[in-house]
Amino acid sequence: MNKLERLGIRTDMETALHLPSRYEDETKLTNIAEALFRRIGHAQVEGVVTASEIQYHPRRQLVVFVSDGTSQLVLRFLHFYGSQVKQLAVGKRIRVRGELRQGYNGVEMIHPAYRIVDESTPLPVALTPVYPTCDGISQNYLRKEIGAVLKRLDLSDTLPEALLAELELPLFSDAIRFLHNPPAGVDENALLDRSHPAWKRMKFDELLAQQLSMRRAQIARRRQKSHPLEKTGELTERFVRSLPFALTHAQQEVLAEIREDMGRAFPMQRLLQGDVGSGKTVVAAIAALLAIDNGFQAAMMAPTEILAEQHFERLSSWMKPLGLSVIGISGSMKKKEKDAALSMIQTGQAQFVIGTHALIQDAVRFANLGLVIVDEQHRFGVGQRLVLRNKGDLHSAIPHQLMMSATPIPRTLAMTFYADLDVSVIAGLPPGRKPVVTRLIDQERRDEVIARIHAATLDGRQVYWVCPLIEESESLQLQTAVDTHAVLADALKGLSVGLVHGRMKPVEKQRVMSDFVDGRIQVLVATTVIEVGVDVPNASLMVIEHAERFGLSQLHQLRGRVGRGDVDSVCLLMYQKPLGETARQRLRTMRETNDGFIIAQRDLEIRGPGEFLGSRQSGQAMLRFADLEKDGELIEKAASLAEALLTKRFPDSDKIMTAHLTRWLDYREEFLNI
Missing domain, CATH: 2.40.50.140 (Nucleic acid-binding proteins)
Incomplete structure (x- = not known):
């Protein structure tokens, strides 16, 4: 194996694009x-x-x-x-x-x-490049190999000179040679912070390649066949009339987009974003009814058994009065029960199927799957989503797909990694939903917090106590939850204090959650298993212990478990001093806003794009040079040029696209075509 393959470098162009991470000045x-x-x-x-x-x-x-x-x-x-x-x-x-x-x-x-x-x-006349490397590959070896490649490689431009002048970008050959051998006296800060025009050219080209690839993937998907689900039948109309509330304007707009997509002869690929509590589940239910009204099955996949069970109970209560068969599938089902469910799915008796990863097992076969709904889509890998989508009859048609996320995606991220999807946003919260008041409280005031819990329960309210996230040790995190449960049970004598964590058997977790939902448990001590989907309107107080250890997105999701009823709700973020600057920023943001999109943008600035991508992790490496926070203007320009090329606004659009994608993605374009 070539040494460079250990760095993921397989071609001459990839060698040339292995750019320095820093420089050393040996010129004086x-x-x-x-x-x-x-x-x-x-x-x-x-x-x-x-x-x-x-x-x-x-x-x-x-x-x-x-x-x-x-x-x-x-x-x-x-x-x-x-x-x-x-x-x-x-x-x-x-x-x-x-x-x-x-x-x-x-x-x-x-x-x-x-x-x-x-x-x-x-003395050298240029700065000495220092490249990313690994054991066994020296800087001298990299400099020699890259220098040889730059001499033999065709570095002619993929973009017309007139366009480069308009974009104020240098020639590709000039930019790449400059970055490998910058002259003495160059602005080193501009090199290090990647604001130099040569770096801007690399970033723009990378962004353009990604935009082109993802838009082409979207166009390719639209050539696939799907059953047009045009009929808005009696079931859909009866369900909407039966709701004890009116759909918000935002929900109605999103549903109009979904209806239009599902009525087409190519598969819908829509991402539905909505803040915690914005009403995504109702929209998903109506989308499922559209499929059922047209004679097809619908399936919903959730990342955890707790969330899948919550969805099953809520959606069953909505749909069974309509005479529909709703089936739940999970890994913890007994064989006899599971076999019966599988038979109903395969024969088409089950019209709506809700489950966890168990839905993508080989044994699950659908009679006529028309719609796939993936909740908290960023928690699933590309392959898992594909397996569920492929449960349809691929010979004749591909199911429509609706992905949902309660983690709002910042605009620059949506423009890059989700450029191939149609995105809908449910803005705001349903009428009557009150924002949660968030307060920061020092860990030393723990006794006051416990007294506040006691007062809340005397008023008939329920409480969550979330134990700290301990990344180093799952067993340590579990022990912390067990210990906290024991302390609170002793301090709150006369109250029912429950415990739920990830190591419990699904049946045990569900029993505890059911007791909490039904009010038999007043205080629930939990790890982050309750982060998503748990809906207990009577819970009005949440305590998050060691809140400084959590990410912003996770804190926002946890806070969303309260404020789901009609009473004022409070989230107490307990922290331990001293606080680092990042933790201070997170907690300040949580106190200042309930807006998930503002929180998501701050999270992107603090932590980078990784946690938002989830299923797009394979594409994350495609952006090696561009920065989603700093390069918003370049992203806009790349998206605009990609659109112009795809709509053939240039005489040689096809030639330009082929040359550009070959240079930047080569065999890797397949990663983005899912």
Whole structure:
């Protein structure tokens, strides 16, 4: 295997696009006296070895003394080879680069980079690139390989010069050569923060390739066949009339978009975004009824058994009065019960099927699947979503697909990683829903919090107590929950205190949750298993212990478990000092706003795009250079140009797209076509 393949590099173009992560300035020398006087962090000096010896205190080390006539510098090597002792013999002239540090015997360099030179050896005229690498691949090897590739590779531009001038971008060949060998005197800050025009060209090209690929994937999907579900039948109309509330304007708008999609002869691929409590489940139910009205089955997949069970209970209560058969599928079902459910699904008797990952098992076969709904879609992988979609009759038609997320996606993220999807947003909350008041409280005031819990339960309300997220140890997190449950049960004598966590059997979890829903448990101690989907209108107080350990998105999801009834609700974020700056920003944001889109944008700024992507993780690596937070303007321009190319507004649009995608994605374009 070629060494470069260990870095994921398989082609010459990928080698050329392996750009430096930083640079070292070897273009100038500092005399040793000045370096010692200024004690600057990094320096490059040149001199002659005046002494070299192996010392044994406190351990074996090679100590070399170098002089340039102005002063003497000590070099210390704690790990060295015999060949280095010969290289650094007395009388050798060496050029040394490293960080100056205060040692026992004055200022010294530990393990500096060096090379043997003579008095006529020239200094480099460009900054020295430092590349991302791994064990066994040296910087010298990378520089040599990349230099050779740049000489033989066709770097001619994929974009017309007139367009580049309009976009104020340099030629591709100039930009890539510049980044590998920037001249001395260049603005190093612009290189490091990637604001230099050469970096902008790389970012723009990368974004354009991604936009083109994802839009082409969307066009390709529209060539596939799906059954047009045009009929809005009696079931749909009866259900809407039976609701004890009126659909909001936002819900009606989203439903109009879904109806239009499902009435087409190609598969719907729509992402439904809505903040916690915005009413996505009702919209999903009406979409399912549209499929059933047209003689097809609908399926909904949820990431956890608790959420799947919640959906099953709610949707069953809505649909069974309409005479519909709603079936639940989970991994914890007994064989006899499961076999009966599978038979009903395969024969078409089950019109709406709700479950967890169990839905994508080989044994689950649908008679005529028309709609797939994926809740909390970012928690599923690409493959899992595909398996469920492929439960339809692929020979004749592909089911429509509706993906839902209660984690609002910032605009720049939606424009890039979700550019191939149609996106609907349910803005705002249903009428009457009150925003949750969020307060920050020091961990030392724990006794006051417990007293507040007691007061809330005396008023007939229920309480969540969420235990801290402990990333290092699931077992430690579990023990914390168990210990907290014991402490609260002792402090709240006379109250029923329940416990739910991820290690419990599904049946046990469901029993505890049912008791909480029915009011038999007044205080529920939980890990983050209750983060999504749990709906208990009577719960009006939530305590999140060690809130500083949670991400913003997770805090927002947890807070959304309260405020689902008609009483004022409070979320107490207990924190432990001292708080780091990131934790301080998160908690401040939670206190300041209930708006999921503002929270999502702040989360993107703090943590990056990873947690939003979920099923698009395979595509995350496609953006190596562009920054979703800083490069919004470039994203807009790339999206606009992709649209112009796809609609053939340029004479050579097809040629431009082919050349550009081949250069940037090559075999990897398949990752984005799902």
